[in-house]
Amino acid sequence: MNNIENLIKNLNEEQKEAVLSTEGPNLIVAGAGSGKTRVLTTRLIHIINEKKAWPNQILCVTFTNKAAKEMQNRVMQYVKGSSNAVPWLGTFHSISVKFLRRHAEALGYKSNFTILDTEDQKKLIRNIVKGEDLDAKKFSPQLIMYHIDQWKNKGLMPNDVKIVIFHHATYFPKSGLK
Ligand SMILES: Nc1ncnc2c1ncn2[C@@H]1O[C@H](COP(=O)(O)OP(=O)(O)OP(=O)(O)O)[C@@H](O)[C@H]1O
Numbered sequence: 318m319n320n321i322e323n324l325i326k327n328l329n330e331e332q333k334e335a336v337l338s339t340e341g342p343n344l345i346v347a348g349a350g351s352g353k354t355r356v357l358t359t360r361l362i363h364i365i366n367e368k369k370a371w372p373n374q375i376l377c378v379t380f381t382n383k384a385a386k387e388m389q390n391r392v393m394q395y396v397k398g399s400s401n402a403v404p405w406l407g408t409f410h411s412i413s414v415k416f417l418r419r420h421a422e423a424l425g426y427k428s429n430f431t432i433l434d435t436e437d438q439k440k441l442i443r444n445i446v447k448g449e450d451l452d453a454k455k456f457s458p459q460l461i462m463y464h465i466d467q468w469k470n471k472g473l474m475p476n477d478v479k480i481v482i483f484h485h486a487t488y489f490p491k492s493g494l495k
């Protein structure tokens with residue numbers, strides 16, 4: 318196990334202040350390559366070491382996978398435990414999908430749901446448009462994806478959208494209106 322005191326000792330004064338002030342919110346603004354990630358990682362190690370929080374009580378969100386991996390590796394060297402030392406350390410996307418899988422049943426999904434990337438989404442829409450005998454020129458994947466996005470933002474579920482009115486065409490589902 319590496320020595321945490323040395324880790325803190327090697328920081329500059331501003332970094333030290335940011336690491337050691339664990340009460341209340343902190344905003345750290347510093348230039349590229351000036352030691353922000355090092356501050357965050359050391360702060361994480363310090364909080365765990367001081368038992369101010371259990372690793373699974375810490376939510377740590379990074380922008381890139383690279384940063385998440387770096388922080389996870391770094392924490393591992395100082396904190397006993399599995400390779401996944403801080404379970405809720407990751408990118409916004411990886412943490413969100415983990416959270417959704419864990420609680421999928423609350424939304425009526427199974428935890429092994431698939432996430433479609435943009436290309437998969439387009440392919441699926443093209444297949445549906447074909448299957449419904451719709452004019453592929455009028456119902457482009459981009460147009461439909463735009464509307465789905467709007468509905469999702471409004472919190473509408475598939476059953477809430479019965480008649481679909483696009484700019485260029487109106488679509489009545491084959492199954493009829495309920
Ligand atoms: N006080 C320090 N003394 C010596 N080296 C340091 C110190 N702080 C950070 N470093 C080193 O400087 C390099 C850059 O640090 P770090 O990755 O934490 O910066 P950053 O601000 O997060 O960078 P980026 O803007 O690229 O995200 C790393 O190799 C780190 O170990």
Ligand SMILES: [Mg+2]
Pocket residue numbers: 353354355384
């Ligand atoms: Mg960084």
